[in-house]
Amino acid sequence: MIYDVIIVGGSYAGLSAGLQLARARRQVLVIDAGQRRNRFAATSHGFLGQDGQSPQAIAAEGRSQLMEYPTVTWVQGSVVQATVEPQGFSLGTEFNGTFQGKRLILATGVVDELPAIEGLQERWGTRVFHCPYCHGYELDQGRIGVLATSSLAMHHALMLPDWGATTLFTNGVFTPDAEQQAQLARRGVSVQSAGVRRISGERADLELDDGQVFKLDGIFTMSRTRLSPLAAQLGCALADGPSGAYLHTNDMRQTSVPGVFACGDASLAAGSVALAVAEGVRAGVGAHFSLVSG
Incomplete structure (x- = not known):
């Protein structure tokens, strides 16, 4: 099967992007390793309607709502290889095989080096x-x-x-x-x-x-932040931020590689649940427009 969009990362940005695509009735695959950046924090703040909730509860509710849409598939695991192919993209996972998609959204977050x-x-x-x-x-x-x-x-x-x-x-x-x-x-x-x-x-x-x-x-x-190696494998251009490099995107959150979009901490020089959710909307809509326009 070739999915319309594969989203790497099922935290706040990835879930938000997936929701836009699911509501457009597109075939979406989310691959998530289950390592949210804010997993060490007991509560999350500054996100309207969710202030003071636990990060785990916010993510769990978001996933539950997303999975109500029948065109969404979820795979628990890590993506270790990403390549550009004639029909889109091929993603190899550590234990779950290889998947193909027409578009790709990188919502991989970053790793904090303290x-x-x-x-x-x-x-x-x-x-x-x-x-x-x-x-x-x-x-x-x-x-x-x-x-x-x-x-x-x-x-x-x-x-x-x-x-x-x-x-x-x-x-x-x-x-x-x-x-x-x-x-x-x-x-x-x-x-x-x-x-x-x-x-x-x-x-x-x-x-x-x-x-x-x-x-x-x-x-x-201020930690130093490190990106997933998938960006380099795909050849995505980077920008310099105060704590480390992040993915350069346009207004529709497409990276320098056509068909590859990015959202969340991987494409922002800031970390915030509210911002990640907002950027996920833009990436999901951007990927959908890209599919529509061909």
Whole structure:
């Protein structure tokens, strides 16, 4: 069987794209490895109508609604190979064989590569975050740390005082210049330049190399993000974002490869459930228009 559209990734963006195509009565295959980027977080915020719900519950309800449409097929597994063929695209999976589709939507998300600091990985999504809009309010105007991974930590440091008393830990990564120091001072941000040794405690006790310990309610840091290798296999053009490369798309979310569309964190220099759902709509509609126009 040749599907009208194959969607790689069954999280928020992929589900949203699939819904548009299912309602156009197109034959859709979703292949999902079950590794949502926000799987470590207990609740999701900032998505109208779903604020405070668990990420798992939002995704499960979305899948349940999508699978009510008879033209949708779901395969649980990982895609390991993608190739362009005369009739469209061929996708090889790790354990479920090969599938063909006329159009392809990459909703693969990204992999977060975190700073190598003891205690950080296990607190990712619970006490260490990347998005103030997603998690800042729940810190209840408490003590917030910004852990620098580059000079772009200034962005976090200048935003976060709206959510609580903020300390920027430069960790030897960069030194704010005079203008940046003045900006931080105007926002009431304190700066610690010593290296960060570890994060411990029930919440987020941040210990510096000089022995100081800061008891924080939450820490924000910027990960490096890594794309699925499928984009490179297909030859899709990339754009540079603040945390890593992402897929370059046009207004209809088509990549540089005709017939290949992208949505969600893989094609945005930002991470948000609400944005992923919105971009999924655009990619699904874009893929459908492409089928209609030939």
